[in-house]
Amino acid sequence: MSHPTYRYVSQWDFKGSTRQELSFKAGDHFQALDRSGDWWLVEKLRADGSRTGEKGFVPNNYMAEEGTVEEQPWFFRDLSRTEAVNLLLKRGNTTGSFLIRVSDKQGFVYALSARSQNSVKHFRILQDEQGEYHLNASNFFVDLNKLIEFYKVKPLAKGLLLTSPCVKDEPTDTDLNPLPVDEWERPREEFELAQKLGSGNFSQVYEGYWLGRVKVRVAIKTINQDVTNQETFVRETTFLKTLRHRNLLSLYAVCSVGNPFYIITELLAKGDLLKFLQGSEGEELNLDALLDIAGQIVDGMHYLETKNCVHRDLAARNVLIGQNNICKIADFGLARFIKDDMYVSRSKEIPYKWTAPEALAYGRYTLKSDVWSFGILLYEIMSRGIIPYPGIQNSELLCYLKQGHRMAAPQNCSDKVYNVMLDCWMENPQKRPTFNDLKINIDNLANYEPSEESIKPPKSKGWIKKLRKPVI
Template sequence: MDGYVIMTTPVHRYVSLWDFDGSGTQELSFKAGDRFQAVDRSGDWWLVDRINALGGKTGEQGYVPFNYMAEEGTMEEQRWFFRELSRTEANNLLMKGGNAAGSFLVRQSDKQDFDYALSVRATDGVKHFKILRNSQGEYHLNSSSLFPDLDKLIEYYHDRPVIKGVTLTKPCVKDEPMATDLNPLPLDEWERPKEEFILGKKLGSGNFGQVHEGYWKGRVKMRVAIKTIKQDVTNREIFRKETAFLKTLRHRNLLSLYAVCSVGDPFYIVTELLSKGDLLHFLRGPEGEKLSVEGLLDIAGQVIDGMHYLEANNCIHRDLAARNVLIGLNNICRLADFGLARIITDDCYMSYSKDVPYKWTAPEALEYGRFTIKSDVWSFGVLLHEIMSRGVIPYPGISNAELLLYLKQGKRMSAPENCSRKIYEVMLDCWNANAQKRPSFNELKISMDSLAFYEPSEESPKPVKLKGIIARLKKNAN
């Protein structure tokens, strides 16, 4: 067959990391170590064929939760590899019982200058190290010791201290994931009958509806959040836009849509339920009061990650505030309440509606109805103030009617108590009167990664901090 190229479809094979008992006729049950070949990997539940030790199909086909699977022959099979985790999640996992000094994990990073981070439990807390890669593809913590892969790097620091007095011992205990946290439906089957859901206690109110805790009866009473929206012409359009928005975007820091009910009054938007509620109440509560500055900055970083994803997809939120960020286990954050969100095809979205969150909205949006991703950056500055002040109301003592003049006079909120100058400068950058001079969320991702990483050394660890990054980025751009 000279002159022809035979195209083959790559075969994706996976190994299960935990036991799983499937419910219903379509979900497969399996044991840790079972092997599968993927047929369809769309959504949170993958269609797979079970394969035997020789790689042949057994004839069993069904759905499995994707987060129980590791691709065969990759580092995902390693007990120390934890995919994408935030710094706070890594801290919480390593400080749990069962993990002693030297316990460690490798986590994915979405930072621009490194792909992975090594987190290690020491006697005085958890230390984090950037795993860098040189132009030859070799991994290293410092340039004096280079490794062809992460396995070799981990082996090396089992025998030598990564910092003085700390060597790697055992991988961090890995919690089994919850299949009930996944979207239970294929991505093209959003519409469900309202009878499948039971409304529970009211959790709060959004801009356009009430939010209840609820149960999905067909999923062994799976706990969900149900936003109810009363039918009228305006709300019907809001419902359509919000659900269309949630269907198109998926990110670990955006709220996951499970189902919609658009028959009957009220409409339902069914999403995942996050156990700790909204960020504003969390910050004002006992857990928020005890959270360290590092923990507060990790929450801010997760919000930035979610907003950077929206920025990359030409989306604006228009209602970014602590009340619209939800908190789950290990302080994972999800952006929520997308009733005002829009996908923009031009540089901006024009709206003259007065139904906006006044104290979180940028001056150009208040005065001219001009909304851009940079107006979301302004809102993030206010949200960062909420985070660092642990839930103080913005602009105390200033009414909505007075706010625009206050801002046009160049006045800004003062720094929260015990907030560092560096963090306050990020807020001031977000509140630049010239929208074009505000940082992008991509620049904020870099500048807010200002917590200390450690360089491996036989001496005392020296924290390396990123300073003045926004200014340097802009200087280099010019």
């Protein structure tokens, strides 16, 4: 049985810093031998495609798959709306600068984001049953290049023509797990603690440095060694080793020899979402930016949903936020993989005001109890960090909920967003939406622009079909 051949081209120069790493120039070609992890094992190819025998590890975020849309300068793959806005409003971009990003939302594959003076407009790129792309019912294109060329001469919206691709910053290999291979256990001497970032019941979190291959800033969670904490350490690291998603915190390494234990993860510059929302930057966020944060969290939770994993501690304090407001769900100390659709726990160590009624009363946790918690988190987002159920004590909460009471909408929160919260807070867990449903609901609240031709009668598609070529 033959295996697929994965060939890639580098988009930037890279100079390796160890014998394991392969240096290369932009435009070099490679065959991937092992694509597990952030560092891929590849073999460099000659211009004619023949193999050179030169092998090593390369950072995967420098690579684009040959013959695909990834090679295009305007293609930015996984990017949130807020990241797209921040990039397009940077120096070097002007009106008409644009990018295309992947969307896993219901009904469309890609989104087109374009700068319009000092704002950014977003357009859904739809695809029909024949595989043709379109923004409206008037014009259809056999590939994304044709769509882009069309809207360089025909306005997307009033006065808005596409001009040049958004300036693409070179990635850094320090964005990736510093280990090119799957080696979780590392010696304590490789890590240096710096300033303390926070603490919990069993742990403390520090900003620190990994002094191994290169000096990399990381977050180091320390857990004092005893029987109970060892179970917590093993449980949390086991979860993090099996989960991989851009909206979940990435595990880098662990130290399980000596006291305290270390859990080393990526460091997100802006800290936890709760403090971010309560700060000056959070106050300036508009509805679109708040919904983008909610949408990123839903994307991460939907991934957990597909893994049959219940988080049990979803709250703004347990979401971390980085550059361009990228969000990562963290703190998997209470998480569990569930069988038979339910996990039962009698533990009293629970986040009371974020926990679903059936879990408070009977210790029953399902994927739908995380949906309830997301509704509370959405309240935190829209209120910019107000503590849930103000004025109600934990001892009063379950009775309050069983009587059918729910929190009122936060100030300036629209009915549509509040209705999403109420759906999450349905008493019957089966009537709550799934995270897949929430992906659709949140995205439908986001603002996508209609294109200029949307109000015009559609044209025949016959003239486009003559131009059909392989999609790039």
